[in-house]
Amino acid sequence: IVMTQSPATLSVSPGERATLSCRASLGVGSKVAWFQHKPGQAPRLLIYGAFTRAPGIPARFSGSGSGTEFTLTISSLQSEDIAVYFCQQCDTWPVTFGQGTRLEIK
C-alpha cells in the first residue's frame, strides 16, 4: 500500500491552521497513524486510528478521514510544531509510510 502525502512542504504563519494530507493507494479503514519527527529525535506518535490523539498530545492536533483519504490538522501553529510529519498505514503488513510533509514557519 503506497501512502502519498501532500504537500511536500507547507509554510504557515504562527497561530494559523495547518492542514496536511495523506492518501492511501488502497483502503485502510481507519488504521492510519500520524507522527511528528524533529531532526536527531525519535519520531513521536501524534494520532492513531485516524483520529485519536496519543497521550500527552496537545488538543490543537487533530486527525480525520477513513478509507483512502486522511488529514492531520494543527489548529493554531506554534513554533515548536516545526518538524516533518509523516503518516503510516497500520492495516496491512508490510506497514508503509508516507514520504513526509515538512512544516515551516512563514
Place this chain on the structure above:
Amino acid sequence: QVHLQESGPGLVKPSETLSLTCTVSGGSLSRYFWSWIRQPPGKRMEWIAYTSYSGSVNHNPSLNSRATISVDTSKNEVSLRLTSVTSADTAVYHCAGHMWGFRGDAFDVWGQGAMVTVSS
C-alpha cells in the same frame, strides 16, 4: 517510560553484514512487538521486520531475505542483521515498538535512530 537506544558500527563496507542492536529500558520487553525501521537520506521510512518477546518474527519481503531480526530477553535487546549490504542500505535505522490491538497497532515507542553508511 520505555526508552530505546540503537547502536551500530556507523560505517559498513559493501557486500559485508550490518549488525545493529536496540537496548530496551524502562519497560517490559514482553508487552511489545519490536521492529526495525529505516529511513534512507531523503526517502520515506521503510519497515524492515518485527519480533515478539517469544521470537515470533515477520520480515519485509522487499529485503529479499537479507534481514534477520532476533531478540535476547536476558539482555533486553533486539538485534538486526542485514547481509550483502550496498549503498542503498545507507540509512538511519530506528528501533520501534507496537502492541497488537492497542493504539491502532501504531508504533508508539521509537528510538532516535542510528546512522549507518555503506561505503568502501
